Amino acid sequence: xxxxxxxxxxxxxxxxxxxxxxxxxxxxxxxxxxxxxxxxxxxxxxxxxxxxxxxxxxxxxxxxxxxxxxxxxxxxxxxxxxxxxxxxxxxxxxxxxxxxxxxxxxxxxxxxxxxxxxxxxxxxxxxxxxxxxxxxxxxxxxxxxxxxxxxxxxxxxxxxxxxxxxxxxxxxxxxxxxxxxxxxxxxxxxxxxxxxxxxxxxxxxxxxxxxxxxxxxxxxxxxxxxxxxxxxxxxxxxxxxxxxxxxxxxxxxxxxxxxxxxxxxxxxxxxxxxxxxxxxxxxxxxxxxxxxxxxxxxxxxxxxxxxxxxxxxxxxxxxxxxxxxxxxxxxxxxxxxxxxxxxxxxxxxxxxxxxxxxxxxxxxxxxxxxxxxxxxxxxxxxxxxxxxxxxxxxxxxxx
Ligand SMILES: *Cc1c(COP(=O)(O)O)cnc(C)c1O
Numbered sequence: 001x002x003x004x005x006x007x008x009x010x011x012x013x014x015x016x017x018x019x020x021x022x023x024x025x026x027x028x029x030x031x032x033x034x035x036x037x038x039x040x041x042x043x044x045x046x047x048x049x050x051x052x053x054x055x056x057x058x059x060x061x062x063x064x065x066x067x068x069x070x071x072x073x074x075x076x077x078x079x080x081x082x083x084x085x086x087x088x089x090x091x092x093x094x095x096x097x098x099x100x101x102x103x104x105x106x107x108x109x110x111x112x113x114x115x116x117x118x119x120x121x122x123x124x125x126x127x128x129x130x131x132x133x134x135x136x137x138x139x140x141x142x143x144x145x146x147x148x149x150x151x152x153x154x155x156x157x158x159x160x161x162x163x164x165x166x167x168x169x170x171x172x173x174x175x176x177x178x179x180x181x182x183x184x185x186x187x188x189x190x191x192x193x194x195x196x197x198x199x200x201x202x203x204x205x206x207x208x209x210x211x212x213x214x215x216x217x218x219x220x221x222x223x224x225x226x227x228x229x230x231x232x233x234x235x236x237x238x239x240x241x242x243x244x245x246x247x248x249x250x251x252x253x254x255x256x257x258x259x260x261x262x263x264x265x266x267x268x269x270x271x272x273x274x275x276x277x278x279x280x281x282x283x284x285x286x287x288x289x290x291x292x293x294x295x296x297x298x299x300x301x302x303x304x305x306x307x308x309x310x311x312x313x314x315x316x317x318x319x320x321x322x323x324x325x326x327x328x329x330x331x332x333x334x335x336x337x338x339x340x341x342x343x344x345x346x347x348x349x350x351x352x353x354x355x356x357x358x359x360x361x362x363x364x365x366x367x368x369x370x371x372x373x374x375x376x377x378x379x380x381x382x383x384x385x386x387x388x389x390x391x392x393x394x395x396x397x398x399x
Contacts, residue, residue, distance in 0.1 A: 004037055022357060029056025032376045032383055034362065043386055045375040046362045050195075050227050050340075053254035054300060055376040061257050061296050068292035075288060077281065083291030090298035091263060094236050097249060098268035101275070102261060102286030102294070106226040106252030107141025109262035112280060113189070113248045114145050114163075116266055117220045120274040121186035124218075130186035131165035133177060133219075137367075139196035140189070140224055140250075149189055152197075171200060174209040181213065187220040187248075188213070192238035195227035198367025199335045199342030207244045220247040220270060226262070227340065230254035231301060231377050234311030234338035241337065254377075257297045261290035310377040313384065314338030317373070320388050328395055335370075339377055342370040347398050355394035361387060 002010065007025060025037045032055050034042045047053065054061060068083060075081050084102060091100050103109045114132065121130040134140070136151035147156060148163030156162060165184070170176040171194060188210055194200040214221045223246035228238040230251065235241045237249065247270045252262030266274065284290075301307065314337070321334045321343055332344040345352060349365045356363050356371075366372035371391075375383070 007037075022354070024357065031055050031057065032379050040360065042357070042360050042362045043383060043390065044362045045373045045387055046364045047254075047374050047376045048258070049364065050232060050253045050374040051256075052258055053230055053232070053306070053377045054257050054297065055378045058257065058300070060300060061293065064292050064296040065259060065289070068289050071288070073287065073289045074284065076283060077285065081288045081291060083288045083295055084286040085291075087286070087291045087294035087298065090295060090302075091255075092265065094298055094301070095249065095251075095265045096240075096245070097265040099266045099271035100263050101266075101280065102263050102290065103252070103282060104260055104262065104284050104290075105141070106250065106262045107143040107146040108282070108285075109226065109250035109252050109264045110140045110146040110149070110189075110224065111143055112264040112275075113222045113224075113250045114149065114187075115280055116248055116264065116270060116274040117187035117189075117222060119276075119279060120220060120270055123273045127184075129165070129184050131167060131182075131184045133167050133169055133180045133185055133188045135171040135190045135194070136168050137171055137197035137200070138189075138191055138194060138224075140191075140226075171197075172203050172206045174206055174213075177210060177213060181217055181219070185217065185219050187222050189222040189224065191224040191226075191228060192242070193228035193233060193337050193340055195340070195372075196366055198370045199340060199372060201233075201238075201335065201337045202242065204242055207239070207242045211244045214247070222246060222248045222250070224250045226250055226252040227374070228337070230297075231307040231310045232338055232340045232374065234307060234314050236301070236307050238337065255297060256290055256293045259290050259293035261286075261294060263294075306377050310339050313375075313377070313379055313381070314341075316381055317341055317375075317384050320384050321373075324388065324391065324395075327392070328399075330395065330399060332369075336373075339373075339375055339379070341373045342366055343373075345369055345371055347395075351398045352391075352394055355397045356391060358397075359390040359394050361390035361394065363391070 028035045034044045134149035138151045140146040151168045167180040249265040330347045364372045
């Protein structure tokens with residue numbers, strides 16, 4: 001048996017060093033709590049970066065996945081399978097969009113969305129010079145296409161040349177979007193609420209304005225709902241809060257309740273004129289295993305009214321965080337929507353995150369100066385209160 005340090009040393013020796021991990025080995029989850037190998041308990045306000053919307057150890061979800069493991073895990077997309085059919089039926093209804101393609105991650109959902117937008121434009125005019133407008137300070141994933149539309153030179157620089165034909169505008173600045181439009185523009189891509197960049201919700205007028213521009217210039221609106229979707233912001237998808245429907249939507253993180261799966265959704269109009277047999281595919285994508293998980297996640301969301309609960313808890317979390325802004329000079333403000341919230345700090349956020357861990361609270365960072373909270377959507381008021389106690393202690397220890 002190795003001890004904790006030996007496990008961490010082994011991991012650091014074998015795993016490619018692309019993350020600076022915290023010195024905590026998580027071993028078990030129950031509800032909204034996580035436990036490390038030392039049996040220390042953590043209140044989880046990170047949910048594995050927004051994945052564990054239903055918390056840990058959901059009996060129904062776990063049973064559905066286990067049963068599917070024993071029945072059939074994989075078939076390839078050369079055949080039909082029942083779980084993904086059920087999952088797709090629920091997913092398109094929840095999204096109010098007609099078509100879905102399942103992927104294995106968020107970045108792949110973005111790749112598919114980009115391809116669909118390009119093919120849609122190509123089908124219409126036969127040109128092969130289409131461009132996309134994306135936003136500065138955005139995050140869409142790490143594969144080459146998604147990286148190309150991620151407006152962060154720090155992530156991009158070493159990997160140039162990237163996908164050509166990507167132009168960047170400033171989030172929440174409609175004029176900057178207008179300035180990038182020309183006859184080659186086929187789509188505008190943005191996160192409804194920017195996550196990694198520092199929890200910036202789109203302003204309603206901005207999102208509506210972008211939609212208008214898309215209509216006026218025959219461009220598609222692609223919304224990245226990978227972090228802000230699936231009830232996180234108090235609606236099934238954050239765009240429903242704004243009443244601005246995308247033509248293509250990328251989803252991932254919470255959609256599988258912990259099983260690795262993503263999806264991109266299309267309206268029927270876009271689907272009909274874009275990706276056709278042979279244009280796109282995935283060996284694993286939407287296999288029976290993840291299908292069973294997605295089907296069950298949507299079933300639980302609907303039956304237990306998870307979005308309504310998240311909306312209520314989001315308001316309570318907002319109020320609680322506003323009180324922290326009042327109480328501490330070093331907490332400069334709050335931004336967010338629903339259960340996707342950020343506290344803007346003027347002390348190093350890395351220190352706050354570590355101090356919170358010592359208090360038994362998991363939060364993460366976003367942007368340069370934001371403590372980010374993405375708790376499981378099943379939290380109750382008592383958990384928000386417990387978070388506040390722990391976070392206050394953590395902040396005090398950093399001052
Ligand atoms: C996490 C994330 C992605 C990338 O998803 P992966 O599953 O890590 O590939 C893309 N866009 C947004 C907004 C995200 O939060």
